[in-house]
Amino acid sequence: MLEKATITIDGKKIQARYGQTVLQAARENGIYIPVLCDHPALPPEGACRICLVEIERQRTLQPACTFPVSEGLVIHTRSPKVIEARKFSLELLISDHPLDCMTCEATGNCLLQDLAYEYGITGDRFQGEKHQYPIDASNPFIVVDRNKCILCRRCVRACAYINGVEAISVFYRGFNAYIGFGADSTMQDSPCEFCGSCVEVCPTGALWPKMAFGRGRPYQLQKIQTVCTYCGVGCQIELQVRDNRIVNVFGVENAPVNHGFTCVKGRFGNDFVHHADRLTKPRVRKYLLESGKRDGKDRGEWVEVDWDTALEIVSRKLVETRDTYGSDATGVLTSAKCTNEENYLMNKLARQIIGTNNIDHCARL
Amino acid sequence: MGKVLNLEDLKEIKAKAVSLLATRGVCADPLVKVVNGKADVLICGGTGCVASSSRDVREALVTEIKKQGLQEEVRVILTGCHGFCAKGPLVVVYPQEILYCQVKVSDAPRIVSETIVNKQIIEDLIYKDPQSQEQFPVYHEIPFYRNQLRLSLRNCGLINPEDIREYIARNGYIALGTVLEQMKPQEVIEIIKDSGLRGRGGAGFTTGIKWEITQRSPAKPKYLVCNADEGDPGAFMDRSILEGDPHSVIEGMIIAGYAIGADAGYIYCRAEYPLAIQRIKIALSQAYEYGFLGKNILGSNFSFDIYLREGAGAFVCGEETALLASVEGRRGEPRPRPPFPSIAGLWSKPTNVNNVKTYGLVPQIILHGADWFRSFGTKNSPGTATFALTGKINNIGLIEVPMGITLREIIYDLGGGIPKGKAFKAVQTGGPLGGCLPTEALDTPVDFDSLVQAGATMGSGGMIVVDEDTCMVEFAKYFLTFASAESCGKCVPCRIGGRRLLEVLTRISNGEGKPEDLDEIEYISNNMKEASLCALGQLTPGPVMASLRFFRPEYEAHIYEKKCPAKVCKGLITYRVIEENCTGCMVCKRNCPANAISGEKREVHYIDPNICERCGICIEVCKFDAILIE
Numbered sequence: 001m002l003e004k005a006t007i008t009i010d011g012k013k014i015q016a017r018y019g020q021t022v023l024q025a026a027r028e029n030g031i032y033i034p035v036l037c038d039h040p041a042l043p044p045e046g047a048c049r050i051c052l053v054e055i056e057r058q059r060t061l062q063p064a065c066t067f068p069v070s071e072g073l074v075i076h077t078r079s080p081k082v083i084e085a086r087k088f089s090l091e092l093l094i095s096d097h098p099l100d101c102m103t104c105e106a107t108g109n110c111l112l113q114d115l116a117y118e119y120g121i122t123g124d125r126f127q128g129e130k131h132q133y134p135i136d137a138s139n140p141f142i143v144v145d146r147n148k149c150i151l152c153r154r155c156v157r158a159c160a161y162i163n164g165v166e167a168i169s170v171f172y173r174g175f176n177a178y179i180g181f182g183a184d185s186t187m188q189d190s191p192c193e194f195c196g197s198c199v200e201v202c203p204t205g206a207l208w209p210k211m212a213f214g215r216g217r218p219y220q221l222q223k224i225q226t227v228c229t230y231c232g233v234g235c236q237i238e239l240q241v242r243d244n245r246i247v248n249v250f251g252v253e254n255a256p257v258n259h260g261f262t263c264v265k266g267r268f269g270n271d272f273v274h275h276a277d278r279l280t281k282p283r284v285r286k287y288l289l290e291s292g293k294r295d296g297k298d299r300g301e302w303v304e305v306d307w308d309t310a311l312e313i314v315s316r317k318l319v320e321t322r323d324t325y326g327s328d329a330t331g332v333l334t335s336a337k338c339t340n341e342e343n344y345l346m347n348k349l350a351r352q353i354i355g356t357n358n359i360d361h362c363a364r365l
Numbered sequence: 366m367g368k369v370l371n372l373e374d375l376k377e378i379k380a381k382a383v384s385l386l387a388t389r390g391v392c393a394d395p396l397v398k399v400v401n402g403k404a405d406v407l408i409c410g411g412t413g414c415v416a417s418s419s420r421d422v423r424e425a426l427v428t429e430i431k432k433q434g435l436q437e438e439v440r441v442i443l444t445g446c447h448g449f450c451a452k453g454p455l456v457v458v459y460p461q462e463i464l465y466c467q468v469k470v471s472d473a474p475r476i477v478s479e480t481i482v483n484k485q486i487i488e489d490l491i492y493k494d495p496q497s498q499e500q501f502p503v504y505h506e507i508p509f510y511r512n513q514l515r516l517s518l519r520n521c522g523l524i525n526p527e528d529i530r531e532y533i534a535r536n537g538y539i540a541l542g543t544v545l546e547q548m549k550p551q552e553v554i555e556i557i558k559d560s561g562l563r564g565r566g567g568a569g570f571t572t573g574i575k576w577e578i579t580q581r582s583p584a585k586p587k588y589l590v591c592n593a594d595e596g597d598p599g600a601f602m603d604r605s606i607l608e609g610d611p612h613s614v615i616e617g618m619i620i621a622g623y624a625i626g627a628d629a630g631y632i633y634c635r636a637e638y639p640l641a642i643q644r645i646k647i648a649l650s651q652a653y654e655y656g657f658l659g660k661n662i663l664g665s666n667f668s669f670d671i672y673l674r675e676g677a678g679a680f681v682c683g684e685e686t687a688l689l690a691s692v693e694g695r696r697g698e699p700r701p702r703p704p705f706p707s708i709a710g711l712w713s714k715p716t717n718v719n720n721v722k723t724y725g726l727v728p729q730i731i732l733h734g735a736d737w738f739r740s741f742g743t744k745n746s747p748g749t750a751t752f753a754l755t756g757k758i759n760n761i762g763l764i765e766v767p768m769g770i771t772l773r774e775i776i777y778d779l780g781g782g783i784p785k786g787k788a789f790k791a792v793q794t795g796g797p798l799g800g801c802l803p804t805e806a807l808d809t810p811v812d813f814d815s816l817v818q819a820g821a822t823m824g825s826g827g828m829i830v831v832d833e834d835t836c837m838v839e840f841a842k843y844f845l846t847f848a849s850a851e852s853c854g855k856c857v858p859c860r861i862g863g864r865r866l867l868e869v870l871t872r873i874s875n876g877e878g879k880p881e882d883l884d885e886i887e888y889i890s891n892n893m894k895e896a897s898l899c900a901l902g903q904l905t906p907g908p909v910m911a912s913l914r915f916f917r918p919e920y921e922a923h924i925y926e927k928k929c930p931a932k933v934c935k936g937l938i939t940y941r942v943i944e945e946n947c948t949g950c951m952v953c954k955r956n957c958p959a960n961a962i963s964g965e966k967r968e969v970h971y972i973d974p975n976i977c978e979r980c981g982i983c984i985e986v987c988k989f990d991a992i993l994i995e
């Protein structure tokens with residue numbers, strides 16, 4: 001599969017490899033070919049026809065995202081025929097699209113919009129029937145607006161290949177085809193786990209996080225790359241933040257651990273961040289700061305302290321317990337929210353400092 | 366019946382089976398004489414004739430024969446389609462080979478007493494040429510059959526498709542035996558290559574080359590698929606073969622499996638063909654019983670299985686990659702090629718996909734040789750073409766003709782011309798993805814390349830003839846409506862483009878066409894052709910493009926003059942009473958379903974164009990030619 005093939009793209013001879021697609025070879029050599037249905041994390045589909053290129057000796061235009069490289073291919077990525085065909089597909093997509101970009105959540109973060117801009121598509125080329133689908137907002141996380149769907153099937157593939165759930169598929173055919181969930185139920189009633197992988201890859205506003213509605217344009221949001229706090233996998237996520245509040249969460253596309261995807265918690269389970277009940281500073285029982293003696297059964301009230309004070313109390317108590325009752329009087333339970341490194345350190349603390357094997361991990365959340 | 370262990374045993378079985386066909390005088394073996402005093406009555410059990418109650422006719426004949434005590438001498442056999450469906454139910458009485466048309470249950474006693482017992486012809490049941498009024502009692506002499514060359518259909522209507530022995534009597538499975546005992550896989554491929562056989566599924570790809578690519582493809586196991594989806598409306602060639610001669614297809618598949626090195630084959634047949642499915646099932650179980658399928662076929666080292674898969678009736682599932690997805694249990698949608706199925710097909714393994722007729726021709730090519738096959742048809746399209754002939758033509762039915770025959774010969778010699786003395790206008794070949802050809806193209810030879818050159822396609826074999834009363838805009842719209850509804854919806858140009866094209870055509874036929882619409886048709890069509898993923902989307906504009914090319918003035922009349930020259934498009938016609946002719950008989954008024962006609966007895970009537978639904982009933986019922994369309 002590593003055999004080399006010499007191909008020519010737009011007059012430039014390049015070295016490609018068997019097993020690559022024309023799109024991959026072009027990208028590796030810095031040649032831009034637009035795509036819409038293709039996504040680097042998903043198997044190619046060849047559905048949108050935006051990546052069409054002219055390949056000499058082929059009967060019709062061919063999708064760069066699926067066409068395999070072979071020796072001697074001569075490819076034109078910007079011939080008049082290619083440009084016309086790309087415009088044609090965009091005009092068609094736009095002719096069955098709401099064109100409410102003004103208020104659409106995806107504005108500024110929409111591949112269809114970007115391509116329409118790039119190819120100068122305004123939306124008055126074809127006048128014809130437009131779909132009027134009801135919006136599915138039946139679940140707490142994701143709003144489904146099929147009117148904005150371009151049937152690229154990225155979501156179908158993400159759900160099947162990334163999350164392995166196959167909650168999404170295409171129903172009916174031709175102009176009446178649409179994406180649906182389960183056996184054509186609402187998203188809520190389908191096998192969907194709300195991992196949001198489909199939202200991650202949707203190039204338009206057809207699948208959008210409910211929490212983000214009306215809370216800011218992409219350019220009004222601050223983008224903060226961080227690591228999900230939920231588990232030790234350490235998925236990289238991008239928080240989109242406005243006025244110090246999380247508006248939206250995306251996966252970081254080229255993160256080696258998660259390649260842009262997360263589970264339901266990392267993506268949607270962030271309401272605790274701004275929750276009134278959330279503790280943001282350490283607290284200790286008041287008696288620990290005073291006499292250190294408890295008044296009968298009453299443990300007294302909590303008081304906020306700084307970290308040094310809190311940790312000092314903890315370490316003092318641990319040493320006291322070990323010295324008074326022996327090493328095995330203490331047990332350590334760590335959390336899946338910690339990283340591997342943190343759990344490793346807790347293990348060291350338990351076995352080497354406290355001297356006990358009573359250490360376990362909550363393995364799930 | 367135990368398994369047949371070698372070619373010699375098979376030939377012995379054949380020698381015995383030949384007597385089954387003795388009265389029909391058609392056995393491959395000329396030594397067998399017609400047996401005196403015996404008769405075979407063949408009743409067409411094809412879907413068309415079954416629909417016109419041929420099974421009841423069969424029951425009536427069986428009962429009558431018993432009643433007259435003839436059950437020892439006379440056999441009643443239900444065959445596959447004879448092709449002459451318009452005249453069904455068809456009954457052929459052998460050994461005289463007399464064809465009776467449109468036979469009713471009540472005709473059974475006459476057929477037994479007069480024809481079988483007294484050897485008399487029943488005049489009113491025999492075929493009469495609608496033009497010359499000439500009578501043709503003998504089956505193969507009627508013009509519809511006389512001009513045909515039946516290779517694919519050679520057994521259809523002649524043998525009992527549910528009895529493997531009758532197929533064997535017609536040299537069935539001898540080709541398989543010969544291949545397994547005497548030929549290497551590569552030799553089989555060479556014969557098929559030399560024969561020039563091109564796939565009968567539409568595109569006409571050279572079969573031998575496809576086999577060779579699949580054979581050389583390194584991955585294993587390999588598969589074979591028989592495409593029996595036949596979703597083209599009005600086409601029924603494949604169905605007729607599967608109903609009338611299923612073993613020929615099965616034998617062809619086994620030979621192909623041997624040549625390619627495949628382990629298993631799938632027949633993908635649409636579920637709307639219950640009779641074909643039933644006969645495939647019967648044929649498969651008989652083939653297993655005789656040891657033509659399964660382990661160590663005919664005592665050789667070659668093992669092969671065939672499974673049946675029923676399609677759920679989507680036209681696009683005839684497209685090979687969609688078909689493969691459907692066989693695998695996924696949504697039937699095409700995927701981009703390359704890779705072609707020969708390299709990565711079923712479960713990503715090398716898979717050879719051929720049409721029913723392609724496989725069905727293989728045994729005969731093996732038996733008679735590549736040169737024999739090349740002696741029919743043209744240099745680049747050897748052999749025959751089968752068509753479902755329909756529309757405004759006298760002889761509707763299934764035909765098989767040598768490639769290279771002209772459209773004119775098919776339409777006038779076999780088809781018997783246009784009914785009611787109307788003028789021919791166009792012929793559509795290639796089904797809903799093909800194109801129409803006008804009078805000027807009638808001398809086009811019918812072969813893969815000439816039809817494409819002329820602006821149509823061979824397709825899977827529908828042939829629809831239309832006369833002067835047909836509006837070509839409406840005609841194109843009909844096919845476009847079908848094709849765009851059958852789009853799988855995967856790729857943008859076909860999913861939305863097909864709809865937009867249909868909207869333009871609808872606009873034109875409603876009289877709302879705009880001058881720029883003809884350019885719009887070309888723009889959409891050209892881009893659908895270039896940009897669609899599969900041939901469905903690429904060829905959806907075909908009928909529109911062809912009709913625009915040959916009948917442009919008709920489109921222009923719709924757009925500029927707001928007139929439909931053929932007086933068909935409802936938005937552009939009005940029904941009017943001719944005052945001088947109207948007697949005030951009130952027939953039209955009584956029959957109008959929309960109550961659009963007013964008028965008193967013996968007074969001139971009036972049709973209100975705002976209420977009139979343009980159904981045309983008034984014209985049909987008026988006895989005084991007092992209504993016209995304008």
Ligand SMILES: Cc1cc2nc3c(=O)[nH]c(=O)nc-3n(C[C@H](O)[C@H](O)[C@H](O)COP(=O)(O)O)c2cc1C
Pocket residue numbers: 563564565566567568569570572592593594595596597680681682683684685686718719720721723825899900901
């Ligand atoms: C929309 C569409 C429908 C098709 N339907 C059929 C069909 O019903 N039967 C068939 O044999 N081929 C059909 N084909 C052609 C197949 O894709 C394929 O080319 C054929 O089965 C190959 O067999 P052959 O080489 O024997 O012709 C269809 C193609 C398209 C694009």
Ligand code: SF4
Pocket residue numbers: 158159160163165166167168191192193194195196197198199
């Ligand atoms: S949220 Fe996850 S599980 Fe649900 S449909 Fe989308 S990809 Fe599938």
Ligand code: SF4
Pocket residue numbers: 148149150151152153154155156179198201202203204206207
């Ligand atoms: S919902 Fe989004 S990802 Fe899914 S098919 Fe539609 S546009 Fe593509």
Ligand code: SF4
Pocket residue numbers: 681698699851852853854855856857859860897898899900901902903
């Ligand atoms: S051309 Fe039509 S039928 Fe073929 S893949 Fe595209 S949408 Fe489906």
Ligand code: FES
Pocket residue numbers: 034035036037038045046047048049050051052063064065066
């Ligand atoms: S990106 Fe290649 S067809 Fe959509």
